[in-house]
Structures are given as structure tokens and as C-alpha cells.
Amino acid sequence: xxxxxxxxxxxxxxxxxxxxxxxxxxKKINVLRAFEAGWGGVVWKTLGSQVKNxxxxxxxxxxxxxxxxxxxNIELIxxxxxxxxxxxxxxxxxxxxDRAMVVSLMADNNRKxxxxxxxxxxxxxxxxxxxxxxxxxGMTERGLGAAVGQDPEITGMIVEWVMExxxxxxxxxxTPNVHSVVPAGRAAVKxxxxxxxxxxxxxxxxxxxxxxLVPNPYVDGKSxxxxxxxxxxxxxxxxxxxxxxxxxxxxxxxxxxxxxxxTWKDAAEFMLLGSTSVQVCTAAMKHxxxxxxxxxxxxxxxxxxxxxxxxxxxxxxxxEKITHWxxxxxxxxxxxxxxxxxxxxxxxxxxxxxxTSHQSxxxxxxxxxxxxxxxxEECVGCNLCKLICPVDNCITMVEQRxxxxxxxxxxxxxxxxxxxDH
Amino acid sequence: MISNNRLTELEYQANFxxxxxxxxxxxxxxxxxxRCLFCYDAPCIKSCPTSINIPKFIKQITTDxxxxxxxxxxxxxxxxxxxxxxxxxxxxCEGSCVYNLMHEEPINIAKLQRYSTEAAMANxxxxxxxxxxxxxxxxxxxxxxxxxxxxxxxxREGTDVTIYEKEALGGxxxxxxxxxxxxTPEFCKAEVDYxxxxxxxxxxxxxxxxxxxxxxxxTEQYDAxxxxxxxxxxxxxxxxxxxxxxxxxxxxxxxxLRTSDYKEMPVGDRVAVIGLGMTAIDAATQAKRLGAKDVTxxxxxxxxxxxxxxxxxxIAKLDGCQVEWLAAPKEIIGENGKVKQLVCSRMxxxxxxxxxxxxxxxxxxxxxLDVDMVIKAAGQMPFSELVNTEGLKNNYGKISxxxxxxxxxxxxxxxxxxxxxxxxVVDAVQxxxxxxxxxxxxxxx
Ligand SMILES: Cc1cc2nc3c(=O)[nH]c(=O)nc-3n(C[C@H](O)[C@H](O)[C@H](O)COP(=O)(O)OP(=O)(O)OC[C@H]3O[C@@H](n4cnc5c(N)ncnc54)[C@H](O)[C@@H]3O)c2cc1C
Ligand SMILES: Cc1cc2nc3c(=O)[nH]c(=O)nc-3n(C[C@H](O)[C@H](O)[C@H](O)COP(=O)(O)O)c2cc1C
Numbered sequence: 081x082x083x084x085x086x087x088x089x090x091x092x093x094x095x096x097x098x099x100x101x102x103x104x105x106x107k108k109i110n111v112l113r114a115f116e117a118g119w120g121g122v123v124w125k126t127l128g129s130q131v132k133n134x135x136x137x138x139x140x141x142x143x144x145x146x147x148x149x150x151x152x153n154i155e156l157i158x159x160x161x162x163x164x165x166x167x168x169x170x171x172x173x174x175x176x177x178d179r180a181m182v183v184s185l186m187a188d189n190n191r192k193x194x195x196x197x198x199x200x201x202x203x204x205x206x207x208x209x210x211x212x213x214x215x216x217x218g219m220t221e222r223g224l225g226a227a228v229g230q231d232p233e234i235t236g237m238i239v240e241w242v243m244e245x246x247x248x249x250x251x252x253x254x255t256p257n258v259h260s261v262v263p264a265g266r267a268a269v270k271x272x273x274x275x276x277x278x279x280x281x282x283x284x285x286x287x288x289x290x291x292x293l294v295p296n297p298y299v300d301g302k303s304x305x306x307x308x309x310x311x312x313x314x315x316x317x318x319x320x321x322x323x324x325x326x327x328x329x330x331x332x333x334x335x336x337x338x339x340x341x342x343t344w345k346d347a348a349e350f351m352l353l354g355s356t357s358v359q360v361c362t363a364a365m366k367h368x369x370x371x372x373x374x375x376x377x378x379x380x381x382x383x384x385x386x387x388x389x390x391x392x393x394x395x396x397x398x399x400e401k402i403t404h405w406x407x408x409x410x411x412x413x414x415x416x417x418x419x420x421x422x423x424x425x426x427x428x429x430x431x432x433x434x435x436t437s438h439q440s441x442x443x444x445x446x447x448x449x450x451x452x453x454x455x456x457e458e459c460v461g462c463n464l465c466k467l468i469c470p471v472d473n474c475i476t477m478v479e480q481r482x483x484x485x486x487x488x489x490x491x492x493x494x495x496x497x498x499x500x501d502h
Numbered sequence: 503m504i505s506n507n508r509l510t511e512l513e514y515q516a517n518f519x520x521x522x523x524x525x526x527x528x529x530x531x532x533x534x535x536x537r538c539l540f541c542y543d544a545p546c547i548k549s550c551p552t553s554i555n556i557p558k559f560i561k562q563i564t565t566d567x568x569x570x571x572x573x574x575x576x577x578x579x580x581x582x583x584x585x586x587x588x589x590x591x592x593x594x595c596e597g598s599c600v601y602n603l604m605h606e607e608p609i610n611i612a613k614l615q616r617y618s619t620e621a622a623m624a625n626x627x628x629x630x631x632x633x634x635x636x637x638x639x640x641x642x643x644x645x646x647x648x649x650x651x652x653x654x655x656x657x658r659e660g661t662d663v664t665i666y667e668k669e670a671l672g673g674x675x676x677x678x679x680x681x682x683x684x685x686t687p688e689f690c691k692a693e694v695d696y697x698x699x700x701x702x703x704x705x706x707x708x709x710x711x712x713x714x715x716x717x718x719x720x721t722e723q724y725d726a727x728x729x730x731x732x733x734x735x736x737x738x739x740x741x742x743x744x745x746x747x748x749x750x751x752x753x754x755x756x757x758x759l760r761t762s763d764y765k766e767m768p769v770g771d772r773v774a775v776i777g778l779g780m781t782a783i784d785a786a787t788q789a790k791r792l793g794a795k796d797v798t799x800x801x802x803x804x805x806x807x808x809x810x811x812x813x814x815x816x817i818a819k820l821d822g823c824q825v826e827w828l829a830a831p832k833e834i835i836g837e838n839g840k841v842k843q844l845v846c847s848r849m850x851x852x853x854x855x856x857x858x859x860x861x862x863x864x865x866x867x868x869x870x871l872d873v874d875m876v877i878k879a880a881g882q883m884p885f886s887e888l889v890n891t892e893g894l895k896n897n898y899g900k901i902s903x904x905x906x907x908x909x910x911x912x913x914x915x916x917x918x919x920x921x922x923x924x925x926x927v928v929d930a931v932q933x934x935x936x937x938x939x940x941x942x943x944x945x946x947x
Contacts, residue, residue, distance in 0.1 A: 145536030145564065424600040427542030448545030448598040470539050471604065 082383035083390045084376060086120060086180075088334055088357050089249040089274050091207040093120030093180035095376050096351065096391055100338050100359035101126050101184035101210060101253075104369075106158055108168035112175065117369035118376065121180025123277075123359060124169055126157035126212040127201065128186040128224070129193075133159050139286040139296035141312060150312030151362045152286040154217050154297060154304055157186050166204050173205035180357075182208040182251065189223050189234075191241040198245040208248050210336075211239065211273075213264070214255035214280025216307045226280070229255035232267035239271035251336060254278040254320075256313075261320045265330040276324060277336035277359065279317045281307025310362035314340030318353055325354030325399045342371075344378030351391060352398035406489040414477040415459040416440070416466060418452055422474035425449040429465035429475060437464050456480075460501075504748055504840075504875055506768040508793030514764040517791035521683040521817070522587065524616050528566075531617045535563040537601075538609050545598040546611060551932045552579035556595055560614055572622035573629045575615055580654045581647050581931050583619035584676050584693050586612045588684050589928050590780070592813040623696050630700050633660035636947040641666065641724040643711045646674020647927045648730035648918025650697050651934025652941070657702035659942055664724070665703065668710035672698075674732055675919075676927060678757045681784040683791070687760065717892040721913045726941045729901065729909070729916035730934065731888070733924045737881040739776065743834025744878075748841030752777075752785040752879035759788055770875030772796045774844045775823075776831050782879035783814045789877065790821045797823040798871060802830045802849050802862040832868060834876055844871045882924050889920075907937040915941055 084095035098121040099105045099114055106125035114122060133156055141150035158165055173181050183206045187193040198209070213229030220227040228234050235252070242250055252268040254261045256279040265276055283305045288295045295303040317339025324330045337355025341347050342363040350358045363371055388394045418429070418441075430452050433441045440458035444451040454465075466475040487497075509517070525531040538560040546556045555574050562571035575582035591597070591612045599608030622629065638661045642649045645667035653663040671677050672694035676685060698705065709715060711731065720727045736751030738744065748770060759767050769792040775785050778801040790797045799818065801808065804827050808815065819825075828849040835843040845868055852863035884899030895902040895910035900923045907915045917933030919925065 145532055424603040425541075425545060426539050426600045427544070428539065431542035443543070448548040450543055 082380045082388060084120075084380060086357055086391060088180070088336065089208065091121070091180045091182065091249060092178070093357070094118075094178060095120035095372075095379075096355075096357045097121075097347065097372060097375050098123055098180055098182070098336070098357050098359045099364060100361040101212065102361040102365070103155070104361065104364045107160065107165075108172055111168075111172045114364075114369045114372075115172070115176040115179050118372045119179070119369060121182065121357070122172075123182040123184050123210050124165070124206070126184040126186050127162055127165055127197065128157045129188055130161065131156040131159050134299050136297045136299060139306065140310075141286050148310060148362065148366050150284075150286065150308055151310035151365070152284050152297070152306040152308050153281070154299075154306045157184075157212065162200065166200060169201075169206060170204040180208070181206045182210050184210040184212045184253070185242075186212040186224055189228070189238070191244075194238065194241045195245045198242065202247060206248065208251060208274075209242070209246055210251040210253050210277060211242060212253055212280070213238070214253050214257075214278075216255065216257050216281055216283045217305055226255040226257050226283075229253075229264055229280075230258050232263040235264045236267035236271040239268045239273050243272040249274040251275040251277045253280055253338075254324075255280050256282050256316060256320055256339075260323060262323050262327050262330060265324050266327065269329050269333055273333065275334045275336065276330060277338055278324065279313070279320055279339040281309045282313055282316065284308035309339065310366075311340045311342050314342075314346060318349060321350065321353050321355065322399065322402050325396060326402070344375045344382065347375060347379055348382060348394075349398075351395050353402075354396045354399050356391070356395055408488060409486045410489060410492055411481055411483045411485060411487050412479075413482045414461040414479045415456045416454045416461070416463075417476050417478045418454055418465075419474050419476070420451070420453075422471050423452065424471055424474075425452070426470060427452065428468045428470065432464050432468050437462055441465065504768050504770045507765045508769065509765070511765070513793075518682045518764060520587075521681075522613065522616075524620060525613060531563055531614060534610050535560045535614055538564075539600065541600055545600060546595040546609075549594050549598040550578075551594070551926070551928045552585075552935070553932075554578040554582065554595075554615075556611055556615075559618060560609065560611070563614060563618060568618050568621050569627055569629070571618035572627060575619055576622070576629055579928065579931050580651050580697050581676070581693065581927060582615055583623055583696070584647075584673075584685060584690070585928050585931070586616035586619055587689075588676070588680050588926075590811050590814065590926060592811050594928070623692060626696070626699070628699065630654075630658055632657055632700060632702055635662070636660040636945070638662070638725045638945045638947060639664070639723075640726045640728060640941060640945075641720045642728045642730060643667075643715075643720075644674060644730035644732060644918070644920075645669075645672035645694065645705050645707075646730055646732050646918060647676060647930035648732075648920075648934040648937070649674070649728065650694065651931040652728050652730065652917065652937045653703045653934075654697055654700060655935055655938035656941065657700050659938075659947060661702070661942070661945070661947070663703045665705040666709040666711060666715055666720075667705055667707050668713075670707050672705055672707075674730075674930075678760050679753060679781075680760075680927075681756070681788055682759055682764075683788075712888045712891060717894075717911065717914065721911070725913070725945055727914045728907075728934075728937050728941060729894070729914065729920060730918045730930070730937075731885060732919040732930075733882040733884045733899075735883040735885065736878060737883050739831055739878055739880060741831055741833055743836055743841070746834055746836040746841050747839050748836075748874055749834060749876045749878065752781045752877050753882060755785060755877055756781075756788065759792075764792065767792050769794045770841075770873065772871075772873045773798070773875040773877060774831075774871055774873045775799045775877045775879055777801065777879035777881065778815075778825070779809045779879060779881065780814060781882070782877075783810050783818050785877045785879050786823045787818050787821050789875070790818075790823055794875070797821075798873070799823055799825045800829045800831060800844070800846055800871075801825060801827055803859065804828060804851065807851075807859040826871070828862065829869070830862060830864070831876075835870075841874055841876055842872070844873050844876055845869075846871065882919075884920060884923065905940060907933070907940045913944075915944075 337350030855861035886899030918930035
């Protein structure tokens with residue numbers, strides 16, 4: 081059986097699944113329930129100076145009958161008194177010494193404040209810190225959170241202050257509300273951070289109530305930009321993660337991957353792109369802590385099937401598979417094939433291709449069932465039909481190389497090869 | 503013994519409650535609607551005689567555009583509400599849903615259609631407006647599905663319509679023939695009112711063609727006439743004993759059921775129903791639900807040739823009705839003028855007949871069922887005498903038409919059961935649309 085044990089800079093956890101810094105980790109009662117359920121670790125809800133929250137706080141995007149494809153919040157950092165948080169952190173560490181306890185921090189923007197906060201927390205048995213430079217709302221207006229994370233210079237400066245005081249590992253959590261996460265990531269690494277985590281939430285407006293015309297979440301007739309997370313943000317998180325995993329500077333430190341992790345498959349993908357641990361928030365907020373069971377079992381079964389004994393056997397394996405467009409092989413070509421035995425004649429492939437792609441599917445009228453076939457000579461192999469087909473493996477893409485040898489765009493141009501396929 | 507008042511009021515209510523209950527909530531409808539794949543050139547549309555754009559109306563439920571959804575339905579089928587309750591969807595739209603090919607439950611199209619149309623009727627959404635008057639007047643005979651559908655299209659286009667209906671209520675067999683557990687009288691009335699609420703449709707009740715008005719008069723008074731009188735007469739068995747007390751024809755029996763209190767409906771202890779079409783199923787099921795102890799359906803052929811659908815047969819079987827396969831009625835034996843026994847010939851299957859189904863052949867053997875009531879549901883006959891008297895070219899009473907709807911008499915059009923010999927409501931609705939289109943063409947508007 082595969083071993084899910086995770087060692088993140090010496091922060092040990094029985095599995096790579098940590099709960100992200102958020103309401104699931106904001107007090108002892110939650111964290112103990114999470115540990116009992118089997119979570120490998122937690123990043124305690126961000127601590128800092130005392131704040132006050134509003135009501136309401138969350139909103140979501142539903143898609144095609146599925147609730148909370150994307151989740152949005154306008155909550156601040158922990159609104160509980162620091163002393164209570166610290167006492168509870170200590171108790172949790174004592175009760176579950178084998179789990180990772182990372183504490184998220186966001187102090188006011190001066191060296192003294194950071195040093196004081198670190199001092200207070202360090203004595204309580206936590207295994208690491210996570211610096212919250214990512215919160216996109218509420219804190220930015222105070223010059224904190226994303227306001228820090230968006231500016232590499234300030235990021236570097238604060239990380240330096242932190243590293244002066246911290247004696248346990250420091251993870252810097254990056255905001256996605258930037259054109260590229262790499263500059264802030266580099267600044268943090270150069271300033272000495274031991275690790276990076278990403279992503280925090282993405283600024284968003286999730287929707288508008290079409291009766292009242294007020295966007296959500298609703299606070300007495302008004303709303304604000306919130307922080308977006310959940311399944312909808314996963315592809316964006318994976319892209320940002322890849323840029324950090326590929327950059328020569330930022331790839332030097334371990335990464336904790338965050339953003340839309342819902343299933344073990346999502347987790348495997350984050351790990352394949354370089355995450356040593358993964359953090360989960362929305363999925364737990366939607367389903368409760370019990371999802372940890374399938375996260376562990378699914379990942380472990382997959383590892384067994386693939387022959388990976390420990391997570392480090394596959395962490396980062398897909399990083400090099402994401403390349404530059406101009407290095408792709410232009411001679412690679414595949415075309416769609418419809419398995420007529422599986423086809424249910426829904427016509428979805430046809431109309432998508434006909435209206436919006438390359439008119440490569442033939443419709444032979446039938447009552448009530450039409451027959452659909454691929455016009456191979458027209459098919460550019462775009463995948464659209466296969467993506468849309470509701471039947472698993474009904475449409476497959478069949479390789480039909482144009483020529484055996486590899487040739488990329490740069491070479492193609494150099495050799496003056498013809499451009500127009502049509 | 504034949505008697506009424508066999509059950510308590512509550513039992514009657516339960517037995518005749520809606521057989522296909524609606525979605526209780528918006529969420530329930532949305533879950534089902536979201537299963538729909540939104541097929542292109544969808545098989546369900548092609549399998550609907552009125553070609554309702556089913557994927558579109560279902561999609562509109564998912565987007566909370568219920569008004570749009572109802573409009574999508576009604577624009578193709580103005581009886582979309584009634585059809586959602588009475589259509590044999592298992593052989594139409596739902597029967598061809600692509601989920602069947604995945605061996606998954608098809609989309610519950612009827613129930614979703616009911617969801618949108620019921621909302622439209624409950625809120626009295628006016629989804630259509632009339633074009634400016636074109637000054638033309640059309641008479642329609644019969645306020646059944648074909649007549650109402652034709653009337654609605656004509657009215658939308660600005661034509662004034664007068665419907666002559668021999669009964670006191672509209673809806674045709676919807677009101678007087680279809681099983682009581684599918685539609686209530688209140689619903690049928692509400693549906694007729696909803697359809698006519700567009701305006702420009704005047705229904706004159708208790709006016710029968712051939713009695714109160716003649717085709718000649720109507721063609722003189724109107725620019726065109728549409729005949730939609732349905733089929734009315736029950737086919738006789740032509741066997742001894744058919745005149746005994748306790749022998750009923752299904753159409754009149756159901757007509758009484760639909761127009762009286764359940765407790766006033768007499769039913770036998772042991773009932774035989776002849777035939778296995780929809781009408782036979784309805785008669786058998788309703789006899790059982792009125793409190794008959796045993797109901798046996800007597801059918802000449804086998805399961806494979808049966809005209810009703812599996813779903814219909816299941817309703818009867820679940821109600822406890824028996825089926826006597828390969829049996830044809832030979833004689834009804836009476837005592838003191840009342841039914842006592844039904845003698846049946848045992849049949850076997852022979853060569854295929856004109857319908858392509860294997861024909862029943864008498865084996866010479868007979869057997870006897872002890873029954874006190876016999877309900878005949880061996881098919882319906884067109885109004886042969888009436889159409890002949892009015893000079894309409896016909897084929898054994900079925901009005902002959904060209905271009906789906908044009909009769910041999912100038913200005914006179916026809917459609918629905920009176921032309922097709924008896925199909926479903928949805929076919930009659932489509933016939934009404936075809937008739938209206940042809941009439942508009944004829945009127946040059
Ligand atoms: C027992 C039974 C059960 C059925 N169950 C179903 C079912 O579950 N689902 C389904 O889809 N279909 C069912 N059908 C079939 C369906 O009811 C018909 O196909 C449909 O009603 C035909 O519509 P129509 O307008 O052509 O005729 P009808 O509905 O018969 O309407 C004809 C109208 O014309 C009137 N009329 C007749 N003669 C005259 C006259 N001389 N002058 C003036 N008015 C006249 C009648 O009173 C009636 O209102 C059933 C039929 C029967 C008999
Ligand atoms: C209600 C809520 C509150 C959050 N609070 C914090 C916080 O205090 N500190 C922090 O670093 N991230 C916070 N986050 C962000 C999460 O830690 C995480 O980065 C983000 O939700 C993406 O992960 P997910 O897609 O699994 O939810 C919060 C998220 C939510 C939904």
C-alpha cells in the first residue's frame with residue numbers, strides 16, 4: 081500500500097491533505113473534528129490584529145444544477161481574540177501531535193508588529209507559519225493581504241522581517257490577483273521564505289439578484305468584491321502553480337498547492353505540478369471533513385496502480401510536460417472517431433462542430449435518430465466534439481501524424497513551409 | 503351483481519387521483535431538467551406529432567424562464583397542458599429519448615411539460631396576442647383537440663372563429679373519454695378557457711351538425727368550415743346477447759363516468775372487457791377502481807400484437823386486472839335479461855393481416871367466463887351516416903381529404919379523429935394546425 085506520509089520542510093503529516101487557512105480551521109472545535117476525521121494538517125485561520133466581520137459573507141456560482149461550482153467570501157482574518165486562538169492552537173497540537181499545525185499570520189505593516197506576532201505564536205507548538213499576502217478584500221484596504229502580495233518589493237521586505245524572527249519554517253502564500261505570481265514569489269524566495277503556497281482567492285463578483293439588482297453577497301443593499309475559490313478556480317491555480325514550479329528561483333522551495341481541490345484526482349494533479357502538500361477549503365465547507373476519506377483512499381489506490389510507493393515518487397512529474405507553444409510538434413495530428421455502437425445520436429458533436437468549429441461532422445438524417453460520422457479530411461483534431469459528447473469513450477481521437485519527424489513552429493517558419501491549411 | 507356506491511368517498515378519491523403527480527418543487531423540476539442533454543435535431547421532437555421543441559422548453563426550465571418554456575410548448579401544441587397528462591409518451595417523445603440508448607431512464611418530458619404549462623395556466627399568462635382582424639370568419643364543428651387547435655391558430659392570425667359543439671362542454675374526448683385518473687373535469691374546463699382566452703373564439707354549445715346546423719348553412723355563412731367531430735360510435739361485436747342488461751360500450755360507459763359522481767357509477771362484481779386498446783385499458787382500470795371485484799380483459803391475439811403500450815398494460819395489471827390472451831367473444835349468455843356468462847372462442851395466431859400483426863384464428867375450442875358485466879372496447883366507428891348525409895366523400899365514414907385536410911366540398915376542411923379514424927390527442931392537435939394553415943392559405947390571408 082502506498083505511503084501518503086508527507087514531510088514538508090520537516091513539517092510532518094500522515095497525508096498531504098491540509099485544511100487551508102479559513103473558517104474550517106478557525107477554532108479548536110473544528111480542528112479537532114478535522115483531525116479526528118483524518119486530515120493530515122491544518123493552516124490555522126489567519127491571525128493578526130483584531131477585526132470585525134459583516135453579515136452576510138458568502139456567495140456562490142451554481143452551474144447546471146450543481147451548487148457551488150465557485151465560492152466567494154468577504155470575510156476577514158480571524159475575528160476571535162488572539163489569546164483564545166493561541167490557547168486553542170496549543171491544545172490541538174497536544175491532542176494530535178502527529179498532525180501538521182501551520183499558523184497563518186497577517187500583522188500590521190511594520191517590523192515590530194510582525195516580530196511581536198511571531199513571538200506570541202511560536203511558543204504554542206505550531207510547526208510552521210504561513211504568511212497571508214493574499215486576501216483580496218477587507219485587508220487590502222488596510223494595506224494588508226493582497227496589497228502586500230501584489231507588490232514584490234513589499235513582499236520581500238516583510239518576508240525579511242519575518243525571517244529575522246521566525247525559528248520555524250515559513251511559507252509565503254501568494255495572491256493570484258496579479259498578472260504573474262512569479263515576481264512576488266521570487267521576491268519572497270530571495271528574502272528567505274522556506275516555502276511558497278498558492279493560490280489565495282481571486283477577486284470576483286459572483287452575480288446579481290435580478291429582483292433587487294444588488295450583487296451578492298448582500299450587505300444591506302450593497303456588496304463588495306469578494307474572494308473567489310472552489311472548483312471553478314482550479315485551472316487558474318494549476319497554471320499559476322506551474323509557473324512557480326518552472327521558474328528557476330521559485331522552484332527552489334517546496335510548494336503547498338491550493339485552489340479548488342475537491343477530489344483525490346485534483347490533489348494528484350496539483351502534486352504532479354509540483355505541490356508537496358495540498359490545501360483544501362471550499363470542498364470541506366461544502367461537504368464537511370468526511371471527504372478526507374476518499375481523498376486518501378483514492379490517492380493511495382491510484383499510487384498503487386501506478387506503482388508509486390511514496391508521494392515524492394510522483395511530485396512534479398508533469399512540470400516538464402508543459403512547454404511553450406512554439407516547441408509543440410506541428411506534424412502531430414489526430415482526428416476524431418465516433419464509435420457508432422456507443423453513439424446515442426444526441427447530435428451535440430454535430431451542432432458544435434457545424435456552428436462553431438470546422439464543419440467536420442456529417443449528418444445523415446434518420447427518424448428519429450440521425451447518424452453522425454466524421455469527415456476525417458476536414459477534422460483539425462480540435463477535441464471539441466469529444467469534450468461535448470455525453471458518452472464516455474464514444475468519441476476518441478485517433479493519431480494520424482502528418483509526417484514522422486518532429487518539427488516545431490520556429491523550424492517551420494525557418495524552412496518557409498506553407499502556412500495555409502485551408 | 504351490478505351496483506353503485508361500492509366504495510367510500512375517500513376510496514373513490516384515492517382511486518381516481520392523478521396517476522402522474524406533478525413535480526412538487528422548482529428544485530425537483532430543475533434536477534430532472536438538468537439531466538436533459540439538449541440534443542440537436544432531437545429525436546424527441548421528431549417523435550412528437552406536434553414537434554414541440556422539447557430540449558428548448560426543458561432548457562428554459564433550468565434558466566427559470568418558465569414563461570418562455572410554456573410559450574415554447576404552446577406555440578407548437580396549444581393543448582400542451584392536457585397532452586402532458588394524457589399522451590402515451592412512452593411511444594412518443596420519451597420513447598425516443600437518447601437516454602434509452604444508454605439504458606438510462608428517459609427524461610420525464612411529460613412531467614416537465616406539465617410543470618411549465620401548469621404554471622402558465624395557474625397564472626393565466628397570456629402568451630399569444632391576436633393579429634389585427636383580417637375580416638374572415640371560419641366555422642369549426644367540434645370543440646375537441648382538433649377543433650380547438652385549429653381555432654387558436656386561426657384566431658392568432660386575426661380570423662374570427664365560431665365553434666359549434668354538440669355537447670355542453672368543450673374538450674371533446676379529453677372531457678368525455680379519457681380516463682378520469684389522467685384529467686379532471688375541472689382541468690379540462692380550465693384548459694378550454696385558457697385556450698379561448700386569446701379572444702376571437704366563440705363556442706356555441708349544444709349545437710350539433712346534422713341536427714341544429716347543416717354544412718350547407720355554414721358554408722353560406724362562413725368563409726370556411728373545419729370539421730373536427732371525432733369518431734363517436736362504438737363498434738358492435740355482432741354476437742348473440744349484446745342487448746342484455748349489463749353489456750356496455752366503453753365509450754358511453756366512460757362518458758357516464760366522466761359526467762357523474764363516482765358513487766353513482768354502477769359496476770359489476772365480475773367484469774369482462776373486450777379489446778386491448780387504450781380504451782379497453784381505461785375501461786378495465788376504471789371499472790376496477792370503481793370497486794369491481796374481478797376484471798378480465800379478453801383479447802384476441804397475444805402480448806406481442808397488443809395495441810396498447812406496455813405502460814398502459816402495466817397500469818391495468820397493477821390495478822389487478824387479468825388478461826385472457828387469445829380469446830374472442832362468441833356469445834353473451836343471460837339470465838332474466840341480465841348478463842351471466844361470456845362464452846369465448848380460443849384463438850391461435852395465423853398469418854399476418856393488413857395491419858402486419860399476426861391474425862387470430864379460431865381453434866374451435868371455447869371456454870366460459872362467469873361475469874355480470876361486459877364492457878365492449880373493440881374500437882370506435884366514424885359518424886358514417888352524418889358524413890354521408892352532409893355529402894362528404896369518405897372511406898367507411900372516415901372523411902377523405904387531400905393535403906391532410908381538404909375535403910371534397912369547397913370551403914370545407916376536416917381533421918383529427920374524424921379523418922384519421924382515431925389516434926391520440928396530440929395527433930388531433932397537429933391536425934388542427936394543419937387545417938388552420940390550409941384554411942389561411944385558402945382565405946389568402
Ligand atoms: C376512451 C378513450 C381514451 C382515450 N385516451 C387517450 C389518452 O389517454 N391519450 C390520448 O392522447 N388520446 C386518448 N384518446 C384519443 C383522443 O381522445 C382522441 O384522439 C382525440 O380526442 C381526438 O380529438 P378530435 O378533436 O379529433 O375529436 P374529439 O375529441 O372526439 O372531439 C370531437 C368533438 O366534436 C363534437 N362533435 C361530434 N359530433 C358533432 C356534431 N355532429 N356536431 C357538433 N359537434 C360534434 C364532440 O362532442 C367533441 O367535442 C382516447 C380516446 C378514447 C375514446
Ligand atoms: C470563507 C473563507 C475565508 C478565508 N479566509 C482566509 C484567511 O483568513 N487566510 C487565508 O490565507 N486564506 C483564506 N481563505 C482562502 C483559502 O485559504 C484558500 O486559499 C482558497 O479558499 C482556495 O482554496 P479552495 O478552492 O479549496 O477553497 C479563505 C477562504 C474562504 C472561502
